Amino acid sequence: MTPEKAKTTEVSHSRAKPFPWRCPECGKKEVRPATVAHTSRIKHDGRLYTVEIPGLRVPCCGACGELVFDNDADEQIAQVLREQLGLLSGEQIRMNRVELGLSQRILAEHLGVAVETISRWENGVLTQTRAMDRYLRVYFGVPAARTALVGESGTSRLGVHVET
Ligand SMILES: [Zn+2]
Numbered sequence: 001m002t003p004e005k006a007k008t009t010e011v012s013h014s015r016a017k018p019f020p021w022r023c024p025e026c027g028k029k030e031v032r033p034a035t036v037a038h039t040s041r042i043k044h045d046g047r048l049y050t051v052e053i054p055g056l057r058v059p060c061c062g063a064c065g066e067l068v069f070d071n072d073a074d075e076q077i078a079q080v081l082r083e084q085l086g087l088l089s090g091e092q093i094r095m096n097r098v099e100l101g102l103s104q105r106i107l108a109e110h111l112g113v114a115v116e117t118i119s120r121w122e123n124g125v126l127t128q129t130r131a132m133d134r135y136l137r138v139y140f141g142v143p144a145a146r147t148a149l150v151g152e153s154g155t156s157r158l159g160v161h162v163e164t
Pocket residue numbers: 023024025026027028061062063064065066
């Protein structure tokens with residue numbers, strides 16, 4: 001619920017402190033960029049997955065070996081998990097949205113999710129569930145599905161559906 005979440009993409013990268021960082025484990029100022037083989041256990045969508053990355057770019061302490069995960073490292077892991085699960089990448093979601101000429105806010109309205117959710121999917125910081133992934137594919141790939149969700153005025157029709 002912080003206002004800064006309304007901004008997108010570059011924020012997390014541009015505010016990174018210059019290296020070397022102080023190590024949160026041993027306290028020495030020896031944390032520098034490194035590339036390591038890394039295996040993570042990630043809980044997603046109610047299940048636990050093993051994500052193996054042979055060349056993870058992550059800041060590492062030269063004194064004690066502690067890995068200091070930053071946004072970039074988290075995004076690499078999330079990206080590999082998405083590939084492993086066969087889910088749309090953040091870039092694919094963004095490209096599909098832009099092709100339809102939609103803002104994040106409009107897409108969020110059509111799908112019935114928060115605009116922050118769209119932003120996080122596209123930035124790679126949040127991985128969509130499989131159900132949401134299928135919903136996105138139907139929305140992007142099937143014009144009739146979009147028509148069903150959007151009235152001609154651009155507002156959602158779902159609210160006026162009446163069961164008879
Ligand atoms: Zn250390």
